[in-house]
Amino acid sequence: MEKQARIYVAGHKGLAGSAILRKLREEGYTNLVFKTSSELDLRDYNAVNTFFLQNQIEYVFLAAAKVGGIAANNEYPADFIRDNLLIQTNVIDVAYKTNVKKLLFLGSTCIYPKFAPQPVKEEYLLTGELEPTNQPYAIAKIAGINMCQSYNRQYGTRFITAMPTNMYGPNDNYDSNNSHVLPALIRKFHEAKERGLPFVEVWGTGNPKREFLHSEDLADACVFLMRNYEGSDIVNVGVGNDISIKELAEFIRNTIGYTGEIVYNTSIPDGHPRKLVDVTKINQLGWKAKITLEEGIISAYTAFKDEIMSQTIRA
Template identity: 55%
Template structure:
């Protein structure tokens, strides 16, 4: 493999952000735009179905991007992952394989593949180091999605070994922020809590019932921080292993619920339905590799939740619910 030295990306080069309308992709797009990138390219799913291999290859032939950020994916919470495992496995494999294969055919200089912290074993030692990948059983409630993302990491590593291209992977912790999915069916825990508590406040409901026991611990990163970390990695990191992206701090779901209730101004009671699954007991990333490269998050959780609540309320009917 030819040695690659990371450095500032060409702000005038064509950059394709796959999934630029999603939570992560839209934040990355905003950040790149703010940092002076003048030739950002994105396509909605209606304009380009990334599951359509011929369409993806045609798109790359037309646009010929120099850099690619692969943030497109089918995502959802515990309920969606449990209900539609085939969809999460098949569609994500199709999306990432098509994009990565097309990027390889056109020898894209730099690719950043985004995965998820659910790739790690359910009972991995905490905090979770990158080296723990494939050392134990996955969490059953999202194993299909995790397998797809693991395949993406190995795909990137294989391209590095076989073709010498300096492609990298980043594994974010739980993300939240502007543009999140607040739907009842497939939202993640934090936006689901915001929707639930805000609705209870508006309707005057005396109590709110959440899934599980509230005891699992989770780490949360604001999506604007994630976007900044992505550009940082593209300009400062090159290596075969995936890189964890998070805050290095976690809290219980029970404490998170209390934080959200306070942010929306709800003062009723909270109950916990222990017949519902908790998921992984704890999931905290070891982010020492990222911090050693010179990056740290800037948005405290309380501030980030307050900003997300404000965004949720200001967007009304346009929000995915």
């Protein structure tokens, strides 16, 4: 991937896309292309086709997607399957038709079978039932993976897929109802401390275990794979260890300095009981995560406070 190559980062405002954009700039790539969703609706095939032709795109990082936590997936299942199918179908097909040199598609480890053996190997995809709470999203993402593989087989394209585990970091969604667990907990504990609340409610039993990957590590892995990996087989991106939601909640509480109680709402489903990925493949390729969870949570909380401050100033 040449330094002057025309590179399109789809979803550059999101958690993954913004980190990829920062990483590319740090690495000296200067010919970067990006559009907000209001400027370019990736659900509109004609708009996507025109955009690729006008900008002569050579490489694509497809990080654009509709994402959310358990509550959002339950409330908006039609949006999750429709929007994600449209976005990835349009970008992948147009990338082929406009002769893009290489494309990286971001899957997700949450689309593996609910009861897959741990740690989850890449070959476990489609070997069991999906987690019901995010099935529409998972089906869309699986279709995107298969689309990349099918285009490679039929048309000889170079479309690769990375499977990141739970991500967090700058530009995360901190909505306490529609975000993923780590940023949601950061917001809940911060607000509880600021308001002097006696307890913080955590959804579920707290028993499920999750692996957390900082977005800067994910971006580093994506650029690494774009440079060094060829093939249709998916590649897990993770840190290789996990933590229970209870342990995570305690650590975030201590990091923020909240002294109240933690109450678990067991009426809300846990989702996957455990979701740790096998990172043997990407480690053997020569990449490993660098940011520890402790370092990452501290930096994520700093980013959250900066975001809150900037919103206050704008208001």
